[in-house]
Amino acid sequence: MSKDSKTELTKHTESLSLTPKQIVTELDRYIIGQGQAKRAVAIALRNRWRRLMVPEEFRDEIAPKNIIMIGPTGVGKTEIARRLAKLTRSPFIKVEASKYTEVGYVGRDVESMIRELMDLAVTMVQAEEKERLAAKAAEMAEERILDLLLPGFKNGDLLFGQEEESDPPAKRTMSQTRLKLRKMLRDGKLDNRMVDLEVEQSTNPPIARIFTNIGLDEMEKNLNDAMSQIFPKKSHRRRVKVKEAQTVLTQEEASRLVDMEKVVQDARARVEQYGLIFIDEIDKVAGPSHKNGPDISREGVQRDLLPLVEGSSVPTKHGPVKTDHILFIAAGAFHVSKPSDLIPELQGRFPIRVELTSLSKEDFIRILTEPQNALTIQYKKLLATENIELDFTSEAVEELAAMAFRVNEKQENIGARRLSTIMESLLDNISFDAPEISPAKFTITAEYVRERLADMVENTDLTRYIL
Numbered sequence: 001m002s003k004d005s006k007t008e009l010t011k012h013t014e015s016l017s018l019t020p021k022q023i024v025t026e027l028d029r030y031i032i033g034q035g036q037a038k039r040a041v042a043i044a045l046r047n048r049w050r051r052l053m054v055p056e057e058f059r060d061e062i063a064p065k066n067i068i069m070i071g072p073t074g075v076g077k078t079e080i081a082r083r084l085a086k087l088t089r090s091p092f093i094k095v096e097a098s099k100y101t102e103v104g105y106v107g108r109d110v111e112s113m114i115r116e117l118m119d120l121a122v123t124m125v126q127a128e129e130k131e132r133l134a135a136k137a138a139e140m141a142e143e144r145i146l147d148l149l150l151p152g153f154k155n156g157d158l159l160f161g162q163e164e165e166s167d168p169p170a171k172r173t174m175s176q177t178r179l180k181l182r183k184m185l186r187d188g189k190l191d192n193r194m195v196d197l198e199v200e201q202s203t204n205p206p207i208a209r210i211f212t213n214i215g216l217d218e219m220e221k222n223l224n225d226a227m228s229q230i231f232p233k234k235s236h237r238r239r240v241k242v243k244e245a246q247t248v249l250t251q252e253e254a255s256r257l258v259d260m261e262k263v264v265q266d267a268r269a270r271v272e273q274y275g276l277i278f279i280d281e282i283d284k285v286a287g288p289s290h291k292n293g294p295d296i297s298r299e300g301v302q303r304d305l306l307p308l309v310e311g312s313s314v315p316t317k318h319g320p321v322k323t324d325h326i327l328f329i330a331a332g333a334f335h336v337s338k339p340s341d342l343i344p345e346l347q348g349r350f351p352i353r354v355e356l357t358s359l360s361k362e363d364f365i366r367i368l369t370e371p372q373n374a375l376t377i378q379y380k381k382l383l384a385t386e387n388i389e390l391d392f393t394s395e396a397v398e399e400l401a402a403m404a405f406r407v408n409e410k411q412e413n414i415g416a417r418r419l420s421t422i423m424e425s426l427l428d429n430i431s432f433d434a435p436e437i438s439p440a441k442f443t444i445t446a447e448y449v450r451e452r453l454a455d456m457v458e459n460t461d462l463t464r465y466i467l
């Protein structure tokens with residue numbers, strides 16, 4: 001690992017130094033209940049920080065403690081993993097285990113999840129670098145704008161806005177003009193002036209398609225990337241306003257300033273030390289062996305997953321990536337199968353198992369009101385853009401929670417996702433008519449909820465198709 005990558009990891013480690021209690025507190029802001037699962041991921045995250053604090057010669061001996069979350073859909077499994085990754089700025093992807101079913105027939109290569117994670121990390125680090133270099137890029141873009149506004153007098157002709165006594169009068173005049181233009185540019189007085197801008201434009205190379213049923217989608221992607229590098233970029237002249245030109249040139253300069261070799265090194269280090277992969281629907285590839293032998297598709301996916309979870313080196317277009325310390329969180333409802341139906345080798349690589357409970361009516365009430373991104377808050381903010389003031393009484397929230405809970409009991413239990421369908425049906429008329437009736441204020445009462453939704457909830461056929 002390079003010295004720069006170690007420095008990057010040290011900075012990132014400092015951002016991971018949250019205690020388990022602090023992690024749980026942060027998760028509580030968005031996820032209701034599921035304390036056991038929150039504790040498990042908080043400890044797993046803290047163990048990452050602890051591992052990097054032990055002596056370096058022993059560090060590689062400590063393997064991550066992967067987790068299996070067991071619970072029905074819509075209870076917060078994915079949200080816990082996603083919020084955890086966002087909290088720590090860790091590279092994170094969610095994959096569906098079922099899409100790797102029947103690898104070699106119609107499925108995808110299991111190693112593609114590592115390649116996707118690496119691509120994501122490169123994009124993430126590149127964006128961070130661009131943000132870090134934004135001020136310098138803006139300065140360089142400003143100089144290029146001044147070159148366009150005052151052709152024939154480049155910024156190198158004048159250093160730091162100073163002029164020498166020995167300079168000819170014409171040069172001193174030009175330098176003074178440039179300084180005036182710079183002040184006008186910074187004050188926004190030139191925003192609407194038009195300039196001719198040379199913009200790079202990639203040519204459209206032929207697209208390679210690999211028609212095969214053996215999961216070579218990554219080869220196709222890499223082939224197209226290679227072809228895009230072969231075909232040269234063209235530039236064309238556009239006439240744009242100065243304000244737009246500043247934005248375009250700032251982005252262009254930021255891209256030029258970024259050291260992509262360092263970006264790839266930092267991204268690889270971040271993936272290897274802090275990567276987080278959430279494998280959903282793991283129960284879909286679990287199951288007892290068939291009488292006539294093992295199920296090729298299900299057990300095959302598990303055996304393909306095993307090297308990644310155990311720790312291996314996966315080739316990517318950015319270089320090999322080691323998976324030894326990537327944290328894997330698997331999840332599934334396990335209605336038909338159970339965790340013990342996984343192959344023993346894979347079970348051993350997921351030592352922590354937590355069960356998430358189904359949501360009650362009281363949980364639904366809290367979900368509608370307590371999180372920072374609660375549905376009631378979301379709809380208030382959305383309709384406020386149309387000058388519609390929305391207010392929910394406590395009785396209305398309780399009635400909504402009761403209806404969602406009742407529908408989940410009568411039909412398929414989809415957890416908190418049922419609240420989204422309930423709320424959309426409730427506010428359908430207001431959302432549709434908002435542009436014509438604004439400004440207005442609506443108070444959503446329990447009576448209004450019953451009036452809009454009672455028939456849907458009680459009518460089994462309507463519930464099945466609408467809610």
